[in-house]
Amino acid sequence: MKKQLTLLFLLILSVAAYAQTGSVKGNVSDNSKEALIGVNIFIKGTTQGTHSDELGNFEISNIVKGDHVLTVSYLGFKSKEIPFSISENQQVDLNTITLYEGNEILSEVTVEGKRINKFSRENTAYVAKLPLKDIENTQVYSTVTDELLKSQIVTNFDDALKNAVGINKLWASTGRGGDGAGYYSLRGFSVQPQLVNGLPGLTNGTINAANIERIEVLKGPSATLFGNSVTSYGGLINVVTKKPYVGTGAELSFTTGSFGFNQLTGDFNTAISEEENIYFRLNTSYSTEQSFQDAGFRKTFFVAPSLSYKVNNRLSFSFYGEITQAEQTNPMFLFLNRSAPTAAKNLKELGYNTKLSFTSNDLTLLNPTQNYRVEMDYKLSDNWRSQTLLSKSITSTKGYYTYLYDYGMFGDNVFTRRLNKQNSNTHTTDIQQNFIGDFKLGSLRNRVVVGLDFFNGVEINNGTGYISFGNVKPNGETVDDGTGNAYPLSTAAVDAALANASVSNNKSEYSIYSVYVSDVLNITRNLSAMVGLRVDRFNNDGDVTTPDDDYEQTAFSPKFGLVFQPILDKLSVFANYQNGFTNVAPQLVSETEDGPQTLKTFDPEQANQIEFGVKTNLFNNRLNATVSYYDIKVSDRVMTDPASPTNKIQGGEVVSKGFEVELSANPIDGLDIRGGYSYNDSETTKTDNENILNRRPLEAGPESMYNLWASYEIQQGKLEGFGLGIGFNGASESYAINYGSSGEFMLPEYTIGNASIFYQASNYRIGLKMNNVFDKEYYTGWTTISPQTPRSVLANFTYRF
Structure with a gap:
């Protein structure tokens, strides 16, 4: 009887507590009264929250009676806090909540809820330096979302970029000083990832995937808003990192797989002070992996602290840091002869044993990297705000760098090992001041950014010169160079060889x-124009001990675009003119690899693009597509001299044109699809060097590239939470060598299949992924030949709490 009375008492208490709850509902739209889908809505100080649906509606139930604050946030829009009170069994209707476009300094809160089209492009304030919807942006860009990365169990930056249309790896991150990050082809031109959260962020090694919120690949010359130090004529790569959010949460993840891969990651977010709106987030990872070849490894420790402080509704601060400690063997490339015919014309004739690394785990590189960013956002008025940004980057390289080069001196298909001891570091500082406005002149709406930008780069090199260290054939056979010397790949032997x-x-x-300015002018509600201009003063000190190489140049970079939306926020037709330029710094060059080096100066290069296309956002965001055609012309191009890999020449003109199709769809609940196709036709149309005239530049990569990934998760029933993913990516054949003097060496086309299976519940996820399902042998290269990873398996367990 005593137990029964106790249970009855508890039941009465619980009923009473339930009776003292209520609910809140409403609708969220932008200032043009269009519904916003997927907006984050939560009760401040609790874990209760939801997302707005296809019509912008939302409802949160079981709210305890009393006074509360509803926080409404959405990427690219200013957050809003709405106080309300709940009495017993009351439903509060907030009607329509209007969000106004704003910045991304304080990220939106992440709450559990339904998100439509998980793989679609996201609105971003980085691409235009304005809070601009993709469908009204004249520039084309691809977004690789965190949902897509989780679906594919992505553990490295190269695999993440396979989801961006039109981008292809030329060679992997080497770790060498100055340019050790990976190289990729984009619209016919090489590009490296050098932008983090819209600011310069350098690395001599691979970017860590543990802190990636999304990757934005901007297409075409983009110097007007971003300058020339971090961009390419084909575009740029911007990595958006994870940011603090309002609330408390954590995630631990362990991934293991083939070739000795193990990775442990952690993501922790907490409030330092809820009353003062100070939140801290820490992302960290430790990973080790080995090569599929007979030698090679990489181990990395990474930590990324971040802090957000919202002083009041007018002022906020953010800090982001990324610190990496990495040790690796550099990937070994077979460099083909650029000036003389290579005996082999294809891989079969080369006889390449891809299981051989031609290096040892004794020869390693250390690549410590630090990136820091501080941001301050201040609301000047209802129409203007100030954004002050500071970024610092420090990246270093210390250790042994090696490669194999075909000199053609010791017989057919004989490669000489070249090596040196690296000891270099690069420091960059960037300060930006932006004034961002949203106002009307008469009936015309203007969204304007006016910015000042200062960038400084310092490079220090105390490494040794290169020496030759033995000869080998791609099949592994050692070839005597006539000295009779043995060449053990040990630090002692290499140090002895480098002594002189x-x-x-x-x-x-x-x-x-x-200084730059960009204005998006709404001529009508459906027609807008974007006009921009950058004035850039380049001050080069070159070698600080040699005043002869000092020079200054001024460059102008205009931009113009039109967008017409026949169906507002659902269909747009766009056209753009975009400019890029490069103040090519003097470079140390030599006529021969072993010859004396001299500093050589160059005139600025110029690139101009014309592009037009269509963007869609149909069926309540369930179908996003972009189709575009572009034509880029570059003049005064600086190129590597095919007669000497250590020399540069100028005077070339390159034309690159093509089209791209990108699609992301959510046709039914649980099924998400992402795919694309690109075609590029590039040609050197003007040069004094007959060896490359009317030929496809090597940095252009394959003509055709394609990718697809589809993921389906069962939505209800006993198998709810189970799912599978399947997809592929591939490319047409490409040139490793394409010179008149040395002929052609083609890398074959490839199509790589990938598949996954997973189960996820409210607080954990288990996944199994197989890459390169059919164990396809394929290669990348840029005057080089680099075999890619064969079939591999990854298993992941993630727990959220």
Whole structure:
């Protein structure tokens, strides 16, 4: 009887507590009264929250009676806090909540809820330096979302970029000083990832995937808003990192797989002070992996602290840091001869044993990297705000760098090992001040950014010169160079060989002072124009001990675009003119690899693009597509001299044109699809070098590239939470060598299949992924030949709490 009375008492209490709850509902739209889908809505100080549906509606139930604050946030829009009170069994209707476009300094809160089209492009304030919807942006860009990365169990940056249309890996991150990050082809031109949260962020090694919120690949010359130091004529790569959010949460993840891969990651978010709106987030990872070849490894420790402080509704601060400690063997490339015919014309004739690394785990590189960013956002008025940004990057390389080069001196298909001891570091500083406005002149709406930008880069090189260290064939056979010397791949043997090598003592510096303005003018509600201009002053000090290489240049970079939306926010037709330029810094060059180096200066390069296409956002965001055609012309191009890999020449003109199709769809609940196709036709149309005239540049990569990924998760029933993913990516054949003097060497086309299976519940996820399902042998290269990873398996367990 005593137990029964106790249970009855508890039941009465629970009923009473339930009776003292209520609910809140409403609708969220933008200032043009269009519904916003997937907006984050939550009760401040609780874990209760939801997302707005296809019509912008939302409802939160079981709210305890009393006073509350509803926080409404959405990427690219200013967050809003709405106080309300709940009495017993009351339903509060907030009617329509209007969000106004704003910045991304304080990220939106992440709550559990239904998100439509998980793989679609996201609205972003980075691409235009304005809070602009993709469908009204004249520039084309691809977004690789965190949902897509989780679906594919992506553990490295190269695999993440396979989801961006039109981008192809040329060679992997080498870790070498100055340019050790990976190289990729984009619209016919090479590009490296050098932008983090819209600001310069350098690395001599691979970017860690543990802190990626999304990757934005901007297409075409983009110097007007971003300058020339971090962009390419084909576009740029911007990595958006994870940011603090309002609330408390954590996630631990362990991934293991083939070739000795193990990775442990952690993501922790907490409030330092809820009353003062100070939130802290920490992302960290430790990973080790080995090569599929006979030697090679990489181990990395990464930590990324971030802090957000919302002082009040007018002022907010953010801090982001990324610190990496990495040790690796650099990937071994077979460099083909650029000036003389190579005996082999294809891989079969080369006889390449891809299981051989031609290096040892004794020869390693250390690549510590630090990136820091501080942001301050201040609301000046209802129409204007100020954004002050500071970024610092420090990246270093220390250790042994090696590669194989076909000199053609010791017989057919004989490669000489070249190596040196790296000891270099690069420091960059970037300061930006933006004034962002949203106002009307008469009946015309203007969204304007006016910015000042200062960039400074310092490079220090104290490495040794290169020496030759033995000869080998791609099948692994050692070839005597006539000295009878043995060449053990040990640090002792290499250090002895380098004892008499020259040691550099070079420090170079350059600064860029810029002012830019961009205005998106709404001529009508359906027709808008974007006009922009950058004035860029380049101040090069070159070698700080040599005044002869100092020079200054001024460049102008205009931009113009039109967007017409026949169906507002659902269908747009666009056209753009975009400009890029490069103040090519003097470079240390030599006529021969072993010859004396001299500093050589160049005129600025210029690139101009014309592009037009269509963007869609149909069926309540369930179908996003972009179709575009572009034509880029580059003049005064600086190129590697095919007669000497250590020399540069200028005077080339390159034309690159093509089209791209990108699609993301959510046709039914649980099924998400992402795919694309690109075609590029590039040609060197003007040059004094007959070896490359009317030929496809090597950095252009394959003509055709394609990718697809589809993921389906069962939505209800006993198998709810189970799902599978399947997809492929591939490319047409490409040139590793394409010179008149040395002929052609083609890398074959490839199509790589991938598949996954997973189960996810409210607080954990288990996944199994197989890459390169059919164990396809394929290669990438840029005057090089680099075999890619064969079939591999990854298993992941993630727990959220």
